Amino acid sequence: MVYQPAAGARDLLPLDVAQKRWIEDRLQQVFHRWGYHRIITSTLERMDTLMAGEAIDRRGVIQLQNSEDEELGLRPELTASIARTAVTRMAGVSYPQRLYYNANVFRRTNESRHNRQQEFYQAGVELLGGGGLLGNAEVLLLVADCLEALSISHWHLILGEAGITRSLLSAFPPNLQATVRSAIANLDRIALDSLPLSDELKQRAKIILDLRGKPADVLQKVSNLGLDTEQQTAVNHLKSLVELLESKGDFPLILDLSLIQTIDYYTGIVFEVVSDTETQARVLGRGGRYDQLLGLYHPQGENIPGIGFALNIEDLYQLLLLNKYLPQTTPASNYLVVPETANANAAAFAYAQKLRSATELVRVEIDLGERDALSIREYVRDRQIAQIVWIKADGSPMIELTS
Numbered sequence: 001m002v003y004q005p006a007a008g009a010r011d012l013l014p015l016d017v018a019q020k021r022w023i024e025d026r027l028q029q030v031f032h033r034w035g036y037h038r039i040i041t042s043t044l045e046r047m048d049t050l051m052a053g054e055a056i057d058r059r060g061v062i063q064l065q066n067s068e069d070e071e072l073g074l075r076p077e078l079t080a081s082i083a084r085t086a087v088t089r090m091a092g093v094s095y096p097q098r099l100y101y102n103a104n105v106f107r108r109t110n111e112s113r114h115n116r117q118q119e120f121y122q123a124g125v126e127l128l129g130g131g132g133l134l135g136n137a138e139v140l141l142l143v144a145d146c147l148e149a150l151s152i153s154h155w156h157l158i159l160g161e162a163g164i165t166r167s168l169l170s171a172f173p174p175n176l177q178a179t180v181r182s183a184i185a186n187l188d189r190i191a192l193d194s195l196p197l198s199d200e201l202k203q204r205a206k207i208i209l210d211l212r213g214k215p216a217d218v219l220q221k222v223s224n225l226g227l228d229t230e231q232q233t234a235v236n237h238l239k240s241l242v243e244l245l246e247s248k249g250d251f252p253l254i255l256d257l258s259l260i261q262t263i264d265y266y267t268g269i270v271f272e273v274v275s276d277t278e279t280q281a282r283v284l285g286r287g288g289r290y291d292q293l294l295g296l297y298h299p300q301g302e303n304i305p306g307i308g309f310a311l312n313i314e315d316l317y318q319l320l321l322l323n324k325y326l327p328q329t330t331p332a333s334n335y336l337v338v339p340e341t342a343n344a345n346a347a348a349f350a351y352a353q354k355l356r357s358a359t360e361l362v363r364v365e366i367d368l369g370e371r372d373a374l375s376i377r378e379y380v381r382d383r384q385i386a387q388i389v390w391i392k393a394d395g396s397p398m399i400e401l402t403s
Contacts, residue, residue, distance in 0.1 A: 007116075007118075008108075008116055008117055008118030008119065009118065009119050010117070010119070014330045015327075015328075015329065015330050018327050018329075018330050018331065019317060019320075019321075019326040019327060020121065020313060020317065022326055022327055023123075023150065023313055023316055023317060023320065023326075024102050024123055024313070026149045026150055027102075027123045027146055027149065027150070027311065028100075028102070028123075029149065030142070030145050030146050030149045031100040031125060031142075033145075034098070034125075034138075034142055034145070035098050036098040036099060036100040036125050037098065037099060037100070038099075038100055038101065038102070039082060039085065039099045039100070039101055040101070040103070041075070041078065041081035041082060041084075041085050041101075041103075042075075042081065043074060043075060043103075043104070044064065044072050044073070044074065044075075045072065045073055045074075045075050045080070045081055045084075046070065046071065046072060046073075047061070047063065047071040047072065047073050048071075049080060049081070049084050049297075050073050050075070050076070050080055052080070052296045052297065056076055056077070056080070059108065060076055060107050060108050060109070061073040061074070061076055061106075061107075061108065062074045062106045062107075062108050062118065074105075074106035075103075075105055075106065076105055076106060076107045077105055077122075077310065078101050078103055078105065078122065078124065078126075078310065079126060079265075079290065079293070079306075079308060079310075080293070082099060082101070082126045082128075082308075083126075083128075083290075083293050083294045083296075083297055083306065084297045086099075086126075086128055086294060086297075086304070087294050087297045087298040087299070087302075087304070088297065088299075095128060095129025095130070095304065096127060096128060096129040096130040096135070097126075097127075097128040097129055098125065098127055098128075099125065099126045099127075099128065100123070100124065100125045100126075101122070101123065101124060101125075101126075102121070102122075102123045103121070103122060103123075104119055104120065104121050104122075105119075105120050105121075105122055106118055106119055106120075107120065117314075120312065120313075120314060121312075121313035121314060122310040122311065122312060122313060123310070123311050123313060124285070124287070124308060124309050124310035124311055125139065125142065125308050125309060126306060126307075126308035127139055127306065127307050127308060128294065128304060128305075128306045129304055129305060129306075130305065130306075130307065131291065131305035132237075132305075133237065133240055133241055133244065135289075135305070135307055136241050136268070136269050136289065136307060137241060137244050137245065139287065139307050139308065139309060140157065140159075140241075140245060140271065141245070141248065142309075143157065143271075143273055143285070143287070143309055143311075144157075144251065146311065147273070147284075150316065150320065150325070151320075151323070151325055152275070152284075152316075152319065152320070152323075154275060154276050154277040155252060155273060155274060155275050155276060155277075155284065156252035156253065156254055156273075156274055156276055157251070157252060157253055157254070157271055157272070157273055157274075158254045158256045158259055158271060158272045158273075158274060159215075159241075159242075159253060159254065159255055159256065159259075159269060159270075159271045160255075160256050160257055160258070160259030160260070160269065160270045160271065161234065161238050161257060161268060161269050161270070162260070162266040162267060162268060162269070162270050162288065162289075163234055163267055163268055164222070164231065164234050164235060164238065164257055165184075165208070165257055165258070165259070165260055167230070167231050167234070168204075168208050168222075168225065168231075168257070169181055169184075169208070171201065171204060172197070172201060172204075172205070173197075176195060176196075176197065179191070179195060180192070180195065180197075180205055181260060183195070183205070183209075184205065184208055184209050184258050184260060185258075185260040187209060187258070189206065189209065192205045192206060192209070204225070207221065207225065208257065208258055209258050210258070211255075211256065211257035211258055212254065212255070212256040212257070212258055212259075213254065213255065213256075214254075214255070215239075215242040215246075215253060215254075215255040218255040218256075218257060219235065219238070219239055219242070219255070222235055222257060223235060238255075238269070241269070242255065259271075259272065265290045265292070265293045266288040266289060266290055267289055267290055267291045267292055268288065268289030268291065268307070269288055269289050269307075270286075270287070270288035270289075271286065271287055271288060271309070272285070272286050273285040273286070273309075273311070275315075275319050277319065277322070277323075282315050282318070282319060283312070283315065284311060284312060284315050284316055284319070285309055285310055285311035285312055285315075286309065286310060287307070287308055287309025287310065288307065288308075288309075289305070289306070289307040290306050290307070290308075291303060291305040291306065293306060294306055329384075331363065332363070332383060332384040332385055332386070333363040333364065333365045333383065333385045333386075334355075334362050334363050334364065334385070334386050334387065335352070335355055335362070335363070335364045335365070335385065335386070335387050335388070335389055336364075336365050336366075336367055336376070336379075336380055336385045336387070336388050336389070337351055337352045337355070337364060337365070337366050337367065337388075337389045337391060338367040338376060338388060338389065338390050338391065339366075339367070339369075339391045340390055340391060340392055340393060341393045343393045344391040344392060344393050344395060346395075347391050347395035348366060348367075348391040349366065350395075351389060351391060351397055352364045352365075352366055355389075365385070376388065377402070380402050381402065385402060386401070386402060386403065387399055387400065387401055387402060388400040388402060
């Protein structure tokens with residue numbers, strides 16, 4: 001019998017880990033520079049926590065059951081877990097709270113392929129207690145900074161506004177709003193044509209579906225839809241955000257008011273980060289504003305505004321691998337310390353520890369014996385180890401440079 005990982009799971013070998021860490025370390029540096037602090041939440045959540053906002057499809061959650069017959073699920077995303085933690089474990093903190101994470105998430109897919117991936121890695125942030133224009137701008141500019149840190153230059157951000165889009169859908173009959181929304185989300189013109197709507201409403205649906213392109217053009221189109229005061233205010237806020245982003249220089253922005261996320265807790269801006277270096281666009285990350293989610297977990301129902309995003313480590317990895325930015329080897333050791341006799345063993349460990357205690361990271365291996373000098377030198381060449389330290393029987397070292 002050949003033992004394999006569970007279906008949908010995979011192992012990361014040392015080079016895979018080195019490449020994953022290369023990405024995560026650069027993102028973490030950006031998060032730190034923006035004043036964000038890491039949070040680690042439980043991999044397991046109660047199903048009632050995950051389903052509180054009716055935002056997550058229960059069928060997509062990998063479910064477990066504990067000895068108390070309590071329904072548990074592996075987290076399919078981090079925002080709900082962080083929202084729960086913020087209002088239950090961080091009561092009394094001052095806002096805004098800037099939090100980030102590097103974590104794995106789990107999602108069951110409906111695809112029939114046996115080994116369809118079910119475990120994913122994400123890095124992202126949640127800005128809690130930061131509402132309005134400046135909070136939105138901070139998170140979007142932080143996304144741009146992350147991509148710059150990874151040397152990703154060919155990308156664009158697709159920006160929508162969930163509140164505006166939902167408001168525009170309110171003109172449709174209540175029993176058809178979900179169907180219209182689904183058709184728009186999937187850019188399905190045929191489905192719109194088949195709905196029992198008046199010609200005027202069908203035309204309105206197609207206009208919403210086409211609210212995508214240069215920000216100035218889209219803002220002009222939506223302003224011509226006969227907006228009420230509240231809708232026009234939301235459009236004005238979106239316009240202010242666009243102007244602020246564009247003032248920062250060449251920000252690659254596409255405005256898309258047909259963008260409707262599958263997660264329903266978004267209340268304001270929603271966005272996708274898309275790579276445009278390949279013939280098929282790759283979604284590198286998603287995010288949005290959720291000003292009512294924390295209130296679902298708060299003991300007194302208090303709403304605390306929030307906005308965040310998650311970057312997909314696997315998709316970043318595939319793009320960076322294509323561009324050959326990732327390390328191609330695992331880090332080499334700096335030294336191999338070799339005791340020449342059994343009497344030199346203690347001195348060899350002592351010398352290796354002295355090397356490891358340097359201020360900078362020094363990688364030191366101990367030779368485990370049973371090899372002659374020729375085999376040791378072949379091993380060092382294969383591993384690209386910079387120096388051999390031969391420890392004599394009297395404990396004295398002799399350093400041999402290998403390059």
